[in-house]
Amino acid sequence: MAQMLRNRLFNEFIKSNLAKKSINNCAPLTQQRCFSASPKTQVSPQQQQHDEASQSFGMNLFRGKIRADQVFPFPKVMNEDEESTLRMLVGPSEKFFTEVNDALKNDELEKIPDDVLNEMKDLGAFGMQVPADYGGLGLTNTQYARMTEICGASDLGVGIALGAHQSIGFKGISLFGTPEQKAKYLPDLASGKxxxxxxxxxxxxGSDASSIRSRAVLSDDKKYYVLNGSKIWISNGGTAEVFTVFAQTPVTNKTTGKTKDKVTAFIVERSFGGVTNGPPEKKMGIKASNTAEVYFEDVKIPVENVLDGVGKGFKVAMKILNNGRFGMGAALTGTMKFCLKKATEHAAQRKQFGREISGFGVIQEKLTRMAVSLYVSEAMAYMVAANMDQGFQEFQIEAAISKIFASESAWYCADEALQILGGMGYMRETGIEKVMRDLRIFRIFEGTNDILRLFIALTGIQYSGIHLRKLQKALKNPTSNVGLLFDAGARRARRMVGLSASGNSLIPYVDVSLTASAQQVGKAIEDFGAAVETLLMKHGEGIIEEQMVLSRLANAAIDTYAMVSSLSRASKSLEENSETAEHEAEMVTFFCNEAAERIALNLEATSSSSSRNNYNMMTSIADNIIKSGGHKATHPLGF
Structure with missing residues (x-):
């Protein structure tokens, strides 16, 4: 499937955007030294100004700052016409998955039957976000998120087939295509033809985009590129007629005259000739989604089929993935609702020891945690979709957080639903075992959750470093930067005596009943910023290699954004006097209480000596395992 092993992109991002911007060793500001970039790779003033003006909550979190633009109030982005359109689509879509699509049959057949595909095409499912001018439904990101949720609640195999087609398959044409490219391809793609x-x-x-070996060379007459190579695990690989393909191309620097290979994105048609595929892969789950290896042998690609220019393929790939990732979080909230419904129905009906099992504390805790995980995942997914509809350009951290949280929460919900149903949950007819098989891939593709954690941490650290570099520059001319230096010094002094260093407070943004939770978030953000600064001072450029530390920092960022998103959503419900407002507030308060504790533990683990000892021991243990080829311990029986 196309999404698998997408971690190569994020490793490439880390190398290109952080390793090149070296993080030099830092001392406290009192010694007038701080984070700085390598002189050879200074960020341009325009880029620095853009970064420092970031409206992203996630980016500013790494500075210990609250930037509320994207998170408060909880965004309402649909007008009456858009709401009406969505309502008209929801009913037929739910009816399709109830009366037409058979998820278990698709799983058994390991394909989507032709009659089901035709029904999907008639519904406009293949062109949901394609503009109406090109034959699509022209849905906004928020509308699309709601439709993916319906799919996620019913059949993730179908969801992957649709997502591979439009969330990433032809997303490059939508984002980067020329008017001619859009006019040529989007109508047939939108209709499902x-x-x-x-x-x-x-x-x-490997885990490095630069190791791509597929190669496209410009013909002597400069009219087309000749592509050779192969791609594995491609979703829709055996059924697709149009491919977005990434390959190395020789690019000559006009200034230096040197030629270097760079990744370029191409629109490739099967009809060009030389495009073939292997048999469908046998997979653990999402079996209805066609997954195959695709081969390219002397494929002639017209030069007009380059996407966004030669050598810009890495940027195209990253943009496609960042832009398409939000839909995954929304889809998985649908899956969680399915699991919670199954578990709730069983718990309310199943009797043991003379009463319904729903009255037992262990079952109540499971149901509570499932519902809270769902609520928070939903808040983040629709927050990110709304931010995109509002025109925000920076949402990569938030989208990654949403994907991680939703994929791990969905797995938890499926596992607990199966546990509540007991033996019945293990049976095929309940549908839970299929959901578990389908779900496992979501923590792997579109960037593995492990790589995405590093992506979150290092992206935020880079932004924080830009600000610290600005302070370094200010220290060289203190008389002209009194305000900036006084602010930085005052914040550090207040932090040292246990006071809020930046006056962070979410209290003005939330309902009064959620004040305590808002205070928890404010403290978490304050502590987070201090932890990042400490890490930069201690590790310098070595922070890139501190993956165990970065993972825990990312976990704290995930919990913080989850708290803020759910607080914003609950506050909106309370303000509108929603009939579920009090229930929502109770769930959010419960979540924030536990999340605040996790954040404190994760931040402490980034710098404590006991954690450092554990990290060193894990490295040693892992080395021994690798050297011995597996488990290294004498058997209890001695032989």
Missing amino acids: KIAAFCLTEPSA
């Missing part, structure tokens, strides 16, 4: 696929992963490529 042609299916699209996203081709990135390769047999020989």
Whole structure:
């Protein structure tokens, strides 16, 4: 499937955006030294100004600052016409999944039957976000999120087939295509006449985009590129007619005259010739989604089929993935609702020891945690979708957080639902075992959750470093930067005596009944900013290699954004006197109480000596395991 092993992109991001911007060792500001970039790779004034003006909550979190633009109030982005359109689509879509699509049958057949595909095409499912001018439904991101939720509640295999087609398959054409490219391809793709696929992963490529070996060379007459190579695990690989393909191309620097290979994105048609595929892969789950290896042998690609220019493929791939990731969080909230419904129905009916099991504390805790995880995942998914509809350009951290939280929460909900149903949950007919098989891939593709955690931490640290570099520059001319230096010094002094260093407070933004939770978030943000600064001072450029530390920092960021998103959502419900407002407030308060504790523990683990000892021991243990080829311990029986 196209999404698998997408971590190569994020490793490439880390190398290109952080390793090149070296993080030098830092001392406290009192010694007039701080974070700085390598002189050879200074950020341009325009880029620095853009970064420092970031409206992203996630980016500013790494400075210990609250930037509320994207999170308060909880965004309402649909007008009456858009709401009306969505309502008209929801009913037929739910009816389709109830009366037409058979998820278990699709799973057994390991394909989507042709009659089901035709029904989906008639519903406009293949062109949901394609503008109406090109034959699509023209849905906003928020509308699309709601539709993916319906799919996620019913059949994740179908969801992957649709998502691989439009969330990433032809997303590059939507985002970067020329008017001519859009006019040529989008109508057939929107109608489902042609299916699209996203081709990135390769047999020989590791976790590094630069190791892509597929290669496209310009012909002597400069009219087309000749592509050779292969891609593995491509969703829709055996059914697609249009492919977004990434390949190395020689690019000559006009200034230096030197030629270097760079990744370029191409629109490739099967009809060009030389495009073939292997048999469908046998998978653990999402079996209805066609997954196959795709081969390219002397494929002639017209030069007009380059996407966004030669050598810009890495940027295109990252943009596609960042832009398409939000839908995953929304889809998985649908899956969680399915699991919670199954678990709730069983708990209310099943009797043991003379009463319904719903009255037992262990079951109540499971149901509570499932519902709270769902609520928070939903808040984040629709927050990110709304931010995109509002025109915000920076949402990469938030989208990554939403994907991680939703994929891990959905797995938890499915597992607990199966546990509540007991033996019945293990049976095929309940549908839970299929959901668990389908779900497992979501923590792997679109960037593995492990790589995405590093992506979150290092992206935020880079932004924080830009600000600290600005302070370094100010220290060289203190008389002209008194305000900036006084502010930084005052914040540090207040932090040292246990006071709020920046006056962070969410209290003005939330309902009064959620004040205590808002205070918890304010403290978490304050502590987070201090932890980042400490890490930069201690590790310098070595922070890139501190993956165990970065993972825990990312966990704290995930919990913080989850708290803020759910607080914003609950506050909106309370303000509107929603009939579920009090229930929502109770769930959010419960979540914030536990999340605040987790954040404190994770931040402490980034710098404590006991944690450092554990990290060193894990490295040693892992080294021993690798050297011994597996488990290294004498058997209890001695032989």
